[in-house]
Amino acid sequence: MVYDGPFKMTGWTGTNLSWTLARNKNYWDKSHVKLDKINFKVNKSTTTSYNLYQSKKLDQTILSTEQAKQLSNDPGYTIVKEARTNYLEFNQTKKEFQNKKIRQAIGYAIDRDQLAKKVMGSGTLPSKSVVSSGLVQKDGTGFTTAAKTTVGVTLNKKKAAPLWKEGLQELGESGMTITLLGDDTDAAKKITEFIQSKLEANLPGIKVEVANVPFKTRLARAEKGQFELLANVWSADFSDAISFLDLFTTGNPYNNGKWSNAEYDKLIKVSKMTDAGNADKRWDDMVKSYKLINEEQPIVPLFQLNTQSLLRTNVKGVVHNTAGVSYNWKEAYIAK
Structure with a gap:
């Protein structure tokens, strides 16, 4: 080299x-x-x-x-x-995770504050966005503040259970068993065990099986789509929201869940090309794309380590x- x-x-x-x-x-x-x-x-x-x-x-x-x-x-x-976000990623090739209500229910069932402060410890921040806090700002306002939304990033048991029930009904199921794939380090095991406990406590009829494997194995399985629910992490390559948002465009090699949304793709493309020279428009494009991904919930932001x-x-x-x-x-x- x-x-x-x-x-x-x-x-x-x-x-x-x-x-x-x-x-x-x-x-x-x-x-x-x-x-x-x-x-x-x-x-x-x-x-x-x-x-x-x-x-x-x-x-x-x-x-x-x-x-x-x-x-x-x-x-x-x-x-x-760290400009690093841990998140859950749904495999969109699986029928159950093509259901938006199922994805949203899982997002609402997790207590990020407890995960960040009790499990991960001091200094860890509960995620309000897949884009890490403090990464970038415009006119003194951080991106996560400008794009603030409670959808997909807050614990809400009252919304989680009904959405889960409706999603199961649409799938013609009374319950669901899913496997959560994660790394085998001490910290990773604590994360997957926490997610397992919260989902089983807040979503009636769900059973979560945990598979903790070496990092290389987890990476290989993620790349091949050999997972149902993936405990993933991304660190920004540079100080810009697009370093996170670009991950989930159609065809991106790091889009392990294979989520695809034409509107989202268009917003990201416009921010990188048409509006690349206009800071205000580019910022608005990225804010809109972030709110869209939170609403559709192909991923569940967890914490900023x-x-x-x-x-x-x-x-x-x-x-x-x-x-x-x-x-x-x-x-x-x-x-x-």
């Missing part, structure tokens, strides 16, 4: 759980790069990672909700806001980016 940044990746095979960023000797500004290499290691258990941190085999570790509560006063405790971690106090110069590449290590260094 060709690299033009301060580091180049080595030791990555596509499936392994460890790799290295090695200093790029051909980088144009190499004199300002302090570190020779940065070693990465993936641990599915935050307990394992924390133990490695404690034994000084790691300089940074991600914290679970419980760990963060206990370690919030640690000198190395940090919390960073803000990462809590421990970073050794002698690690300096690390820059965190809300969107795009999470960390900039160019000028990072170890203080003596």
